[in-house]
Amino acid sequence: MSPWMEDFLWWCDESWISQTIQNSLWLFPVIEAVHLLGLALLGGAVLVTDLRLTGAALRSVPIARIGRSAWRFMGAGIVIMLATGIPLFMSEAFKCYGNTSFRVKMIGLIVILLLTFTLKRRHLFHRINAQEVRVSAMSFAVGGVSMLSWFVVAAAGRWVGFS
Amino acid sequence: MSLLSFAQWLDEQALSTALHESLYAYPLIETTHVLTLCLFVGTVLMVDLRLLGVAFRDVPVSVMTSRVLPYSVAGFVVMFITGLLLFYAIPVRTTQSIFFRVKVLMLIGAAINVWFFHRRVKRDRVSWDSAPRPPVSARISAAVSIVLWSGVIVTGRMIAYNWFDCDRQPQPEWLNWAVGCVVEAA
Numbered sequence: 001m002s003p004w005m006e007d008f009l010w011w012c013d014e015s016w017i018s019q020t021i022q023n024s025l026w027l028f029p030v031i032e033a034v035h036l037l038g039l040a041l042l043g044g045a046v047l048v049t050d051l052r053l054t055g056a057a058l059r060s061v062p063i064a065r066i067g068r069s070a071w072r073f074m075g076a077g078i079v080i081m082l083a084t085g086i087p088l089f090m091s092e093a094f095k096c097y098g099n100t101s102f103r104v105k106m107i108g109l110i111v112i113l114l115l116t117f118t119l120k121r122r123h124l125f126h127r128i129n130a131q132e133v134r135v136s137a138m139s140f141a142v143g144g145v146s147m148l149s150w151f152v153v154a155a156a157g158r159w160v161g162f163s
Numbered sequence: 164m165s166l167l168s169f170a171q172w173l174d175e176q177a178l179s180t181a182l183h184e185s186l187y188a189y190p191l192i193e194t195t196h197v198l199t200l201c202l203f204v205g206t207v208l209m210v211d212l213r214l215l216g217v218a219f220r221d222v223p224v225s226v227m228t229s230r231v232l233p234y235s236v237a238g239f240v241v242m243f244i245t246g247l248l249l250f251y252a253i254p255v256r257t258t259q260s261i262f263f264r265v266k267v268l269m270l271i272g273a274a275i276n277v278w279f280f281h282r283r284v285k286r287d288r289v290s291w292d293s294a295p296r297p298p299v300s301a302r303i304s305a306a307v308s309i310v311l312w313s314g315v316i317v318t319g320r321m322i323a324y325n326w327f328d329c330d331r332q333p334q335p336e337w338l339n340w341a342v343g344c345v346v347e348a349a
Binding site: 029033037039043045051058065066069151162 | 190221230
């Protein structure tokens with residue numbers, strides 16, 4: 001572990017947020033429950049957009065129409081996940097650092113956030129006036145990779161608790 | 164046969180014990196249960212947001228229900244099967260969990276709400292199918308759905324915590340009564 005990383009983990013561990021969670025019996029479970037509620041919201045928005053991009057659902061509705069509406073709720077879902085996930089991490093910083101599932105989750109998260117805010121965003125919005133209903137090979141690929149990546153992030157996230 | 168003796172009967176089965184003590188089967192089933200939440204509650208939530216008139220306002224309600232709800236149904240089937248298996252692995256403790264009992268009550272409430280919604284919808288959906296903001300009864304049904312499924316998620320997660328377990332006495336008398344704890348008089 002680099003000294004920089006060690007300092008950072010200590011800082012997380014000793015922070016007010018982390019200490020409050022560690023000293024509480026119910027705070028961790030409650031934050032975790034809200035993390036799960038965020039998962040449902042985020043998962044729903046991701047699925048609806050990705051199912052549309054792949055053409056597996058809502059084929060009769062223009063991509064942009066689904067994208068425009070779902071995007072805000074996907075954003076809200078991501079905000080809830082980060083707002084609950086970061087405190088959860090801080091309260092168990094050292095445990096998470098040494099946890100393989102957690103590392104897989106973080107790498108997956110970076111990949112999927114990059115994909116979401118570049119390619120996926122473009123595919124959901126760039127045909128906003130075209131009323132595009134057709135699914136291109138690229139839209140199909142973006143939707144498929146997005147679903148798969150989110151699945152890896154969520155599954156690895158659950159596995160953090162088992163290891 | 165009481166609920167408890169039924170749970171004890173399940174508990175005595177070799178398969179139940181094997182599942183509970185398995186290294187991978189139990190965590191895998193639980194992970195499937197949790198992840199399917201996205202497929203089930205996630206898609207239900209999207210339809211509810213449409214019914215509330217806050218999302219997909221320019222997509223007809225019938226399009227959302229006919230194209231998205233099949234995924235919810237598939238998700239529910241997976242959640243129900245994995246949920247039964249999780250119960251089967253730890254039947255006695257789960258039966259006596261206050262969180263599990265509240266969860267089941269909310270599940271029943273949610274089922275009644277689904278039934279009510281479909282009856283409501285059958286009556287006159289054609290007249291508001293494309294309305295950005297559906298009538299108040301449909302919106303109430305959507306709000307109830309969001310509240311109950313959220314409650315099911317939260318109580319479901321809390322089953323894992325043993326704060327109110329029967330073997331952690333003393334507990335309030337109403338709690339022991341509510342979960343059917345058999346407490347020997349001191």
